[in-house]
Amino acid sequence: MATYRIRPCARLSGEITVHSAKNAVLPLMCGALLTRETVTIEQIPALTDVKTLTDILRDCGVLMRANQTEKLLTLTADSPRSPRREDLLSRMRASVLVMGPLLARTGYARVALPGGCAIGQRPIDLHLKGMEALGAHVEQTPGFVTLRGKLRGGNVYLDFPSVGATENILMAAALARGTTRIENAAKEPEIADLCDFLTQMGAHISGGGTSTILIEGRETLHGCRYRPIPDRIEAGTLLCAAAMTEGSVLLRGVRPEHMRAVLYKLGESGVTLRESAAGLRLSGRATQPLQVRTLAYPGFPTDMQAPMMALALSLRGTSVFLETIFENRFMHAREMVRMGASIRIEDRIALVSGGHPLGGTSVTSTDLRGGAALMLCGLLAEGETTLHDPNGQIARGYEDLPGMLRTLGASVAEIYDYFRLLYARIGVPHCPKCGKEIKKQTVDQMVDQIMELPERTKIQLLAPVVRGRKGEHQKFFEQAKRSGYVRVVVDGNLYELSEEIKLEKNKKHNIEIVVDRLMVKPGIEKRLTDSIENVLQLADGLMIVDVIDGEPIQFSESFSCPDCGISIDEVEPRSFSFNNPFGACPTCFGLGYKMEFDIDLMIPDKRLSISEGAIQVMGWQSCTDKSSFTYAILKALTEEYHFSLDTPFREYPDEIKDVLINGTHGKELKVRYKGQRGEGVYDVAFDGLIRNVQRRYRETSSETMKAEYEQFMRITPCESCHGQRLKPESLAVTVADKNIYEMTSMSVKNLKTFVDQMELTKQQHLIGDQILKEIRARVGFLNEVGLDYLSLSRATGTLSGGEAQRIRLATQIGSGLVGVAYILDEPSIGLHQRDNDKLLGALMNLRDLGNTLIVVEHDEDTMRAADYIVDIGPGAGSHGGQVVACGTAEEIMQNPDSVTGAYLSGRIQIPVPKERRKPTGFLTIKGARENNLKNIDVDIPLGVMTCITGVSGSGKSSLTNEILYKHLARDLNRARCIPGEHDDILGLEQLDKVIDIDQSPIGRTPRSNPATYTGVFDMIRDLFAGTPDAKAKGYKKGRFSFNVKGGRCEACSGDGIIKIEMHFLPDVYVPCEVCEGKRYNRETLEVKYKGKNIYDVLDMTVEEALEFFKNVPSIERKIQTLYDVGLSYVKLGQPSTELSGGEAQRIKLATELSKRSTGKTIYILDEPTTGLHFADVHKLIEILRRLSDGGNTVVVIEHNLDVIKTADYIIDMGPEGGDGGGTVIAKGTPEEVAKVKGSYTGQYVKKYLKK
DSSP states (O other), rough: EEEEEEESSSSEEEEEOOOHHHHHHHHHHHHHHHHSSSEEEOOOOOOOHHHHHHHHHTTTTOOOEETTTTEEEEOOSSOOOOOOOOOHHOGGGGGGGGGGHHHHHEEEEEEEETTOTTSSSSTTTHHHHHHHHHTOEEEEEEEEEEESOOBOOOOEOSSOOOOHHHHHHHHHHHHHHSSSEESSSOOOHHHHHHHHHHHHOOOOOEOTTTTEEEEEOOOOOOOEEOOOBBBBBHHHHHHHHHHHSSSEEEETTOOOGGGHHHHHHHHHOOEEEOOOEEEEESSOOOOOOOOEEEETTOOOOOHHHHHHHHHTTSSSEEEEEEEOOGGGGGTTTHHHHHTEEEEEETTTTEEESSSSOOOOOOOEEEEEEHHHHHHHHHHHHHSSSSEEEOOOOOOOSSSSSSHHHHHHHHHEEOOOHHHHHHHHHOBBOTTTOOOOOOOOOOOOHHHHHHHOOOTEEEEEEEEEEHHHHSOOOOOOOOOOHHTOEEEETTTEEEEESOOOOOOTSSSEHHHHHHEEEEEEEEETTHHHHHHHHHHHHHHTTTTEEEETSSSSSSEESSOOTTTTTOOOOOOGHHHHHHHSSTTBTTTTOOOOOEEEEOOOHSSSSEEEEEEEOOOOOOTTTGGGGGTTTHHHHHHHHHHTTTOOTTTTTTGGGGGHHHHHOOOOOTTTEEEEEEEEEEEEEEEEEEEHHHHHHHHHHHHHHHHHHHHHTTTEEEEOOOOOTTOOOOOOOOOOOTTTBHHHHHHSSBBBHHHHHHHHHHOHHHHHHHHHHHHHHHHHHHHHHHHHTOTTOBBTTTOGGGGGGGHHHHHHHHHHHHHHHHSSSEEEEETTTOOHHHHHHHHHHHHHHHHHHHOEEEEEEOHHHHHOSSSSEEEEEEGGGGGOOEEEEEEEEEHHHHTOHHHHHHHHTTTSSOOOSOOOOOSSSSEEEEEEESSTSEEEEEEEESSSEEEEEESSTSSSSIIIIIIIIIIHHHHHSSSOOOSSOOEEEEEEGGSEEEEOOOOOSSSSSOOOOOHHHHHHHHHHHHHTTTTTHHHTTTOOOGGSSSSTTTTOTTTTTSSSSSEEEOTTTOOEEEEEEEEEEEEEOOOHHHBBTTOOHHHHHTBBBBBHHHTTTTTTTHHHHHHHHHHHOOOSSBBBBBOOOOOOOHHHHHHHHHHHHHSOOSOOOOEEEEEETTOOOOHHHHHHHHHHHHHHTTTEEEEEEEOOOHHHHHHSSEEESSSSSSSGGOOOEEEEEEEETTTTTTHHHHHHHHHTTTT
């Protein structure tokens, strides 16, 4: 995930060279297959699709050279062939464009079709019909198409004006004999550009860019150098940015004809546009509202609506945007509204009321263009805007939009940007193969370094011309002798060229020519310079200085390794971006991981045999059915490799496991199978479990089936980069002996220490000190808010809500803004008391800068530190909603009506238990190593309430959620999950099930509610079905369900509300007009129990329902548990979507409480006090103790000291977070832990034990 920080900017000015349009570049690259001569394409964008097509063309035999400095790509297709790598072709739809040029040039093309381009579906059938019209013979096989034949001119009519099909047919027709006429061709600018390109190669074309194109084929075409049309979306976005602010911006390489419709709209807005030889210049600021109706302006790219909507927000008046293609084009508007924009949707028209101030906030990119538009909004906003780009869409779609805006004067930065810049400017490149340092030096630098050797040192200048190549190399020796050289060094030995030098033909040899022999002394500089230039010319920029009686010194004119012959590109910031093909690992495209089938999920219980159903994966359940073909294959395997299907899987030798998992590696088996059509013997090469399931997953088109298969897959690190996301050349660049992944993977605490103590050369300090200053500041902010245990490379999706909030808080501290009101909702979530003190310090700093902080919080220390408290209450739900007390903490404590004050003052206390219960046994986790755990053994007591404590990042969740819960869920509940790294857990026989009571919703739809989740609704429906009215009408239990037809209101399908979709805004729910929100039809609502119908009962709060059903013991018992967990204010029928995480967790607790205890259940809870007041914590503790009273085990991860002090047993992790944690530093009762000096938890809980 990329995160950008944008600060407001009033003026943009400068010059930018716009990249060529990706969609124009791709067909031109394929067009290079049409000629033997060299084709050079200018201003190539560094995007993933371009990189992928480069790999495909290399697979087709095209020789390529890329000059990244000048953004040139040179292609030579001397002997093209059909591509062989199916994996490359399946990655992009544009790969099908190699089909036409290959067929035209060689008479044969076999191409694997990219995903989603099935034969017989547009647009692929248009390509093939066009080729058939030119005389090609087409053969179709699943996933492939093969074309043969000598092409001739003809008439091609396209049923649909497909850009790809038009491009493919155009290129094929360029070498076809005769004239080709293409009717209903696409008219996009890319087509006209391709026609211009083919014309420069020698083709005769008329009508390019119109619906009818005539092309006269040629026998041969010649090479050319070509500049494709610029990326009009990139250019348009930059023009919109410039039009929003004062200044003057020149876009090099852009012409008005490239984007007439966009420029027409910009001209209407009041800016000045001037064309010059260099490009297009925009001056001034837009003032007039926009009227962007794409139907009325042909050629207006719909992708430009998002950036122009950002421009419209800077203009007073109402701008109108008409969407004609995809409704989700307006999705970015939702985030704009969050920034304060006034945008209204009517049908498919967006009305943007500009001129209102926007506020800097945290927004998320919804799509590629929307992300760019939000970045532009950040330039308008008051205060800093944080833009989250979850899938790196901005970096993947635009080569470097943030960098371009920075060039023009905007401030767009993320902390990783500074690291990329640091490594690009002061990083030391190394050879990715041998690890040796690679230096790039000029001739003058080489001379200076050699002259620094002690005077009268004897040296030889060697040109390494042969490195690690087999052969006798006699021709080479003869050539060197003719060139006037006298000596050579072969494999470290010096030879005269006049003598016979015999080398072993099959051994690898290193040969260096002795160009000059010198003694270091003043006055040799001229001769030394000439000799070095000769050496560099001979050895392609490499030189070895052989110091007599010393170590040889190696020099390079470029970044290349003299030993391995590996050259690396110029190091740039983009070399360290995993969202850019110049930096991303080519295997995983910068993701760092791949989804792969995991044998531990496919065979979860290896104690079972295959015949007992050990193989659980989809499609293999039939292996227990003796009449199935799967069983017949397995039976053939047992006969060939001599094993039994009744043997437990874990007892198979490794060879048998390999055959079952990875297959017979091409070896065929005789499979005897009797089916409905008779009996037969078949030759089958068994693929193995993994490959078989991979093939099924790849071939299925059902999303449901894919989802089923994905349950047996897990995320595994990429085998090439091992999760580091960058290519080897980028990872070989170091600063202070660490590469960029190693540095950003350090915890914030360790990184802060490392950056502060970093040892750099004098030159590195001069260049990098300013960058390091910015990095130190940002790392310091993260440290201040208690996030010192996190690493910068941590995936955003794995952060807790509190952590994400504190990261945003750190960015605000760094902004240094004053006069801002910050609203924080429980920032202390997930923080240990020690880390909470740090957070309070950071909040105080923000306040002291001159800002206002409004904090919703239940934490005692935060309340005591506050300058002013507003206490809302007195109770929850209908009993609340009033300001009970306000003032300082002291004033709150003196208020007799404040429950909060009563707990703060100690008038009400959560008591410490008089005695601690003794464990009935222990679970022993052996060798826990997940994340930062240090191969520890941990004893978890059974039959009591245990708290897992420790500072943030100490390893609590790794131990409890990743190892303990997942192992128990797999073995006791037969869940499909893989536990974290550990050896084993002993003592499982003492338990029968594990239940994780987390804060996830009790349901995903409004149909789920507390009554349905706890099961009490079934009892209530039974009660209503038993009333005289229901019996008289023949109503059964189902009549009172709002999920099935019969008793529910059919107008709203029993929802009681109707959803109105609002496109980009949140959907609006309105009560059903028929049932008025009551969910049932009139007949059902006429049935009453004690004067209340079924709707009235669902509308009752738990407190009201408890009184209403007091004479029905079974219902009362269930509702009593909801009351006991502090949910008296919640309605029985309250939709699950309206419940908070804490409320959902307590409903789950109530459900468990209402069940009969087995005494062998273990409950796991992760910070259940999140969002709870003192009074609610008091109730929760009583519930947790009730759960463990029946002999059950309760394991709680918790920071709340009131919960910790009431636990029977504490396991304290630490001593620090991140790398400094992962061990058990204290265990025992709270009193025992309080005596341990090294335990932070012990020190804090000691004070609470005295209360």
